[in-house]
Amino acid sequence: MAHAQDASLVARDDIPKTFDDVIPGGQDFTRKEVMIPMRDGTKLFTVIIIPKGAKDAPMILTRTPYNAGERAGNPKAMTIGDAVPLADAAFVEAGYIRVYQDVRGKYGSEGKYIMMYPPRGPLNPTKTDETTDGWDTIDWLVKHIPESNGRVGMIGSSYEGETVAMALLDPHPALKAAVPESPMIDTYMGDDWFHYGAFRQMMLGYVHMQTVQKGAGAVTPTDTYDKYEEYLRAGSVGDYIRSRGLEKLPFVARMMAHPAYDSFWQGQDLARLMAAKPSNVPTLWEQGLFDQEDMWGANHAWLALKAAGHAANNWLVMGPWSHSQVNGKGYNVGPFKWEGDTARFYNRQMVLPFFEQYLRDGQPAKLARVNIYNTGDDRWDAFDDWPTSCAKGCGTALTPLYLSKGASLAFDKPADAQAADTYVSDPAKPVPFLPRPVLDPFFGYGTDFAGYIPWSSWLLHDQRFVDGRSDVLTYETPVLTSAVRVQGTPKVDLRAMTTGTDGDFVVKLIDVFPPSVPSDPAMGGYQMAIAMDILRGRYRESFEHPTAIPANTPQAYAFELPNVNHVFKPGHRIMVQVQSTLFPLYDRNPQTFVPNIFNAKPGDYQPATITVLRSDSQPSAVWLPVVGKSTTP
Template identity: 50%
Template sequence: MIVRTLRTAALGAASLALVLPTLATSAAPARGTLDTMANDQVDAYDWVRPQADYVRREVMVPMRDGTKLFTVIVYRKGTSDGPILLSRTPYNAGRATSRNRSQKIEEILPVMDKEFVNDGYIRVYQDVRGLDGSQGDYVMNRPLRGPLNPTKVDHATDAYDTIDWLVKNVKESNGKVGIIGSSYLGFTSLMALIDPHPALKASVPQSPMVDGWMGDDWFHNGAFRTFGYDYDLSQTVAKGGGSVPRGSGEDYAAYLKAGSAYDYAKAYGLLDIPAIRKVLEHPSYDAWWQGQAVDKLLAARPLSVPTMLVVGQWDQEDSYGAPAVYKALEPKDTNNDMVSLVIGPWRHSQVNYEARSLGALDWEGDTGLQFRTRWMKPFLDCHLKTDAPACDTPPVLTYATGTNRWEVAQEWPGGAYTPLYLAKDFGLSWSKPEAGEDSYVSDPAKPVPMLPRPIHMSGEEWRTWLVQDQRFAESRTDVLSYSTQALAQPVHIKGAPKVDLHAFTSGEDSDFVVKLIDVYPEEYSEKPQMAGYQLPMGIEIFRGRYVHGFATPAPLEPGKSYNFKWSLPNVDHVFLPGHRIMVQVQSSLFPLYDRNPQGWAPSIMKAQPQDYRKATETVQRGGEAASAVWLPVVQED
């Protein structure tokens, strides 16, 4: 029995041996048998498969100091003689070029790239030095080489060296380069214009960070923007970064409990973060801030690269930069064809996304797509393509909110400045009224909120706060609201409204916030949800201690009248018949801006509890102290 079984088994094995070669021939190539406990981790996986309709290359581009910067080059297969469109980013070039890990080029790149790569452009993203895949040290808004930067490298030299490498090593290109990007990428797009590479033929800085003290990310007219803590922590910490670890509670309560900006930083262990310490150590507009102001740097150099400056009308982060650079460069544009300004109906960076609406506001179609296809791409085409079409770039392109239409102009501002005076009984008048004054008590313990509480400065709430209905603030006793009667005729403004405020305080310092508001009719059947809506057309702050100069803070003399002057963001808007124009005045906008203690503190950043005091703020109107908002009014035909 045993012998028979062994013999049968041997015959079975022989038969199986005859079959196996046939099976092996029809199956996938054998890779060998792995041990159950073999390491399951592998070094890499190339997610770009042979069927992809694009080429994606990762390279390390050498800079003049030997540092190599991680760079991703993407283009559709078959591309030749293609213009290069470059973005230099602190937000991870690898992630920006692998959006869905798709095998379709328009799926792996940001939305705004679609029209370009489908028309033969070569898209390039690069990590700035010190971040993500790039070598070197990261310095927030690395200053231009010079007094603040003793090294031989900066964003200008890195852009130059990158462009030089690209035109020599990307054989699919035509040797022409444009640079583009929003926010920080707008900043690097501007820095590339300083001593630019000859192959750089066009630049599109969008919502660029230009002057972090005057009106972009960290301060506005001297008032500190607290959300910068979260940005600095997320940008500069390799491990454990992200937002400040204050939990899921409300921002208003968290900042109020902490006290001063310094005390808040101390409570959350932020004082060891170099980027945060630098800001805390420079509360005034000193040489450190002035030396980094990109508009001043560009004003001192020739204009040699055609530049399209882009900003959103309700940009909640960088409303200042693009118009400031336009103001600096436009005098050099003798033929009115080298620098242009675009103002769209957008939040920060919304130009690069779908832009059919903003908060409660709806536009006529996707305004972001309209701008990118009708004006931005033709601008880049005419400067970058081989056998390019003729340029027909408008000097100024704006979107007139209220009537919802694109407008082309030859200059900016486009209106004649006309005063709208604060008047008695909380009215507004086009003629200078009789003298008078209105007062309110500002209490640092109960600051005016930027939004209806609870407040979280993140997500959609943060993106749309500048179009928030202001009725929540009008009813407060520490907010003065002045209004016209219902308009009989439209009022069209194009430019940056200018605040001319005469006021005094019972304290030794004070902030003043002015809002320009479009008040919708109380009955509005066209869109019932907008009935009575108080739509901000501009909100801006001024820190009183800087009334004599931004570099020279000084106490205010209690009871002495001062003339505070500053500008609201640039706007193209039509106040329609039946609407009212409103101006609100208050002394805090919390927690976006730190509280002014109203008692004197050499640095508000380090104000002590005893410095925070109630103060009576008095706004003057009419006569020799006629407070007004000067509107750039267009005289319609």
């Protein structure tokens, strides 16, 4: 009889059709998955995590293109703190209801996915966008979650930060607080796709990953280990795109059709749109000082809203973080270690009190209007306004630090009638932005992968790897005898000539450590870039209307560097590097003016001799936001 029973096993399936895990002691939360209808009938997949016994609880919503089911954390965890991502633990432990939602067209949500879904208007003739989807979602939540108090906060980083900003264009009455973190605000001027007109071609892998399918995609296939070699062999960035079929992706095609800052990009600048219709929702803007992807958005949105008269309901935090690092741990970026876990401090000592005040009528958060980490003194600084030093309209004027003779920097204006330095920029040998090999940032290499420098820390990589190249000009001060403190946005005023008719200009502001640092020997002589950026020369007069550069004619190239709150300490030096390429992060400029660089031909790529002027009539300088007492080098 037993043998007959055993034999019958082969007719069965050891995997049951359904099985619910039994967790000893049960879970202290309930996880719900629902499809929330939008005004056009499209339903969006939403995960709701509710603490057991919750009553009159606030809700925090994140709208994401990155899989709400996974973003919501571990559904099998025993405790709610372990169930959600690290950055959310403080909120759910305080009794908040946590909500994650897939944007339309991605993962579990219905509808069509449009990358950076434009606001309703000239670029979007439909009746829906991220603003209406946010409104409809909040409206459903406050009507269908009886455990809530009817108040909602929104939070999200990067693309998720953009969906927070979009909700602020027409906020639901129940949206009482917002925290856009490293948001994509103006992706032409300084966020993901371009910087001052130069195309960030290494982001193409991200676009491929996001838009080839509804769920998780893969980065662009390659047979080349070193991205530097791969892009260089391909030719123009347009040649690279076409060789891999990426022009068939609608978003890539749109970028290629709009290389200048025309109405397509201006119509998606959320800082401009929010300033034209500012909300009264209390908003805490977060920005990483070393954000390698979205360096522009939060601070420019905050500045635009301040200029529109809405400083009273907007706050700004800039911490010592790479992109979206506030979602993890904030002990360091690369070799630079900070005072404790700065991300944990931000989430628990800034964001949570902010939400408590506006979502629960808690004690005032008592946040300074602006909180910015001091990367020289290794501490948080609080300000009533920002920047404290600027070109005009604030407390202290910028101080020019001039490029001077003998590869030096000086606060005194040059007296030479004719003085200049030259280098040859050869598109066939572009300056790398990282030591080679440069690996794909979206491929998933670990931080301990042999020879790999993490994408998250490239902005703080030691710049000695290019110092000494013949196509990089280096200027530095003598050893400082007292501290030079900078707070604000440095401004580049570069006077230069080129033998070409187009070209890019990269400027780096660098803190050079003493030759010997006994407490940390590896930092001896380290060149720490505290700010850098790139300007495409054809846009020196207008980002909307590019013009050829007149060959061998002095031109002014003016642009702002990212925010700094730093102290150059005694014993250090201040350094400025000037070059024409940051490859392959940015596409190569052919240095011959063509209507659209995406379509440049091999013959357009020509070496050019760059002459950086530093005379009394044509002085080149980086204007520094120096505050307090400073010492002339």
